[in-house]
């Protein structure tokens with residue numbers, strides 16, 4: 001695990017870090033060949049469970065999905081979001097982070113910043129739990145999806161927050177919805193790698209919600225590039241299956257199990 005984190009750190013100023021989300025084994029097994037980091041994000045709230053925000057995701061949800069994702073991950077660094085309420089104070093955070101790691105075998109946890117929880121990061125890091133920070137638009141603490149760091153004062157505050165997270169021992173940090181200028185400034189100042197989402201090319205790496213980039217979620221803000229239209233592909237396959245079932249084309253003799261004969 002230490003070695004995997006070392007590799008991520010070494011990428012700063014050398015090569016871009018590739019990160020995507022996964023919530024199940026079939027997807028993580030595909031991503032693992034290409035990604036440096038796989039994130040079990042609490043974005044599963046919107047993507048899988050159809051909730052309006054990430055607040056209803058529980059520790060049990062996160063653990064269950066990570067256990068599935070873990071089965072598909074061989075080489076990537078597996079990072080897990082700590083759900084809202086699971087790191088209220090140092091004691092609770094440590095207990096829950098240890099539970100997540102013990103039950104899932106993940107490599108690190110991610111904690112969204114509320115500008116006050118630096119000591120929580122420090123506590124986990126001191127107990128050898130690698131932590132990824134998260135600043136800018138932090139869905140656990142902010143309601144409105146909007147651009148962050150769009151004035152010098154706001155960008156400076158974000159930099160200060162990032163620096164405190166770095167000082168607390170985080171090994172990397174997500175920058176969500178920051179202006180290109182703020183992202184550049186923060187990425188240049190921090191020694192740890194920045195992973196951007198909606199924060200321009202100026203970050204050390206990029207993360208997207210996999211279901212968004214595959215065209216499956218129906219959530220396509222401007223910062224999402226839709227690399228395929230999985231919704232359409234699935235619909236076409238289901239349409240063909242429906243037609244085959246109705247016209248008795250499926251199952252054909254090819255689909256009978258060995259030793260069984262159609263009567």
Ligand code: KIV
Nearest residue numbers: 021041042043174207
């Ligand atoms: O929950 C999530 O998927 C995330 C990413 C968008 C960074 O936090």
